[in-house]
Amino acid sequence: MQITIDTHSGFCAGVTGAIRRAENELQQTGQLYCLGDIVHNGQEVQRLEQLGLETIDYDDLRTIHNARVLLRAHGEPPSTYWIARQNGNTIIDGTCPVVKRLQQRIAETYNAHKHDNPQPQIAIFGKRGHAEVIGLQGQTNNTAIVIEHISEAEHLDYERPIFLFSQTTKSLDEFNRLIEFIQAHARNSFQYFDTICRSVANRVNQLKQFAAEQDIVLFVGGTKSSNAAVLFAHCQEANPNSLFITSPDEVPDKLSTINLPTSLHSPLSTLNIKIGICGATSTPLWLMQQVADKLST
Numbered sequence: 001m002q003i004t005i006d007t008h009s010g011f012c013a014g015v016t017g018a019i020r021r022a023e024n025e026l027q028q029t030g031q032l033y034c035l036g037d038i039v040h041n042g043q044e045v046q047r048l049e050q051l052g053l054e055t056i057d058y059d060d061l062r063t064i065h066n067a068r069v070l071l072r073a074h075g076e077p078p079s080t081y082w083i084a085r086q087n088g089n090t091i092i093d094g095t096c097p098v099v100k101r102l103q104q105r106i107a108e109t110y111n112a113h114k115h116d117n118p119q120p121q122i123a124i125f126g127k128r129g130h131a132e133v134i135g136l137q138g139q140t141n142n143t144a145i146v147i148e149h150i151s152e153a154e155h156l157d158y159e160r161p162i163f164l165f166s167q168t169t170k171s172l173d174e175f176n177r178l179i180e181f182i183q184a185h186a187r188n189s190f191q192y193f194d195t196i197c198r199s200v201a202n203r204v205n206q207l208k209q210f211a212a213e214q215d216i217v218l219f220v221g222g223t224k225s226s227n228a229a230v231l232f233a234h235c236q237e238a239n240p241n242s243l244f245i246t247s248p249d250e251v252p253d254k255l256s257t258i259n260l261p262t263s264l265h266s267p268l269s270t271l272n273i274k275i276g277i278c279g280a281t282s283t284p285l286w287l288m289q290q291v292a293d294k295l296s297t
């Protein structure tokens with residue numbers, strides 16, 4: 001059996017940065033609050049919680065005082081900074097620099113045009129309710145219109161100017177289709193900004209190529225991660241023998257669902273097959289390594 005871990009899988013730079021900030025803080029003080037899950041991966045959250053990280057929600061944020069609070073890579077709206085500082089808390093800003101730049105661009109566009117007549121629409125191609133999108137909407141005093149699917153673009157007012165941005169993790173193909181749709185309907189000015197993070201966009205092709213080269217693919221991801229769901233779908237497209245697992249414990253059960261040739265009824269480790277292990281931008285490398293170890297035992 002040949003086991004390969006995809007070298008392109010694992011944390012993106014933004015998530016790595018936020019986790020490093022958390023680890024540094026925890027090393028110094030042994031205690032840190034994080035607003036929301038630092039990463040959409042239960043095992044990694046658990047590992048950091050054992051070091052002293054405490055995950056809190058927005059209600060908790062209103063009640064804690066004089067504490068250190070980490071903001072994760074997805075970013076936050078301005079109101080979160082205001083609430084946190086009101087109670088004397090210190091913000092450890094783990095917002096990914098790419099997201100930060102996007103927030104600033106949206107805020108600048110909003111501030112430059114909010115008094116124009118006719119009033120322009122700022123549209124964000126993204127997942128409604130996603131933390132990053134909430135942070136982006138906050139830059140426009142929550143006036144930005146979120147477009148989750150291209151069909152929703154029908155509801156834009158094409159008589160007014162439109163500025164279009166995208167959540168960093170959306171599909172580039174879909175974004176381009178959305179641009180074409182708006183261009184075909186716009187009767188006023190239309191400006192768009194490709195704000196998709198290439199560290200995710202490039203992964204799709206790399207992952208598909210990796211998956212196609214394997215007999216079986218084990219995709220390791222968290223059930224709360226939208227990036228994991230999207231990447232796994234691409235994986236399945238490239239290789240129907242792709243299995244979604246959240247932990248090494250699920251390996252035997254999941255593998256039993258694959259129709260292995262009858263001649264292969266020998267211990268898994270002696271089979272002449274290629275098993276590839278990959279994951280999302282929220283999947284830690286150590287977890288993929290544990291899956292590889294499980295396969296080897």
Ligand code: SF4
Binds near residue numbers: 012015099199
């Ligand atoms: S996907 Fe890109 S933009 Fe989003 S956190 Fe990771 S590096 Fe930053």
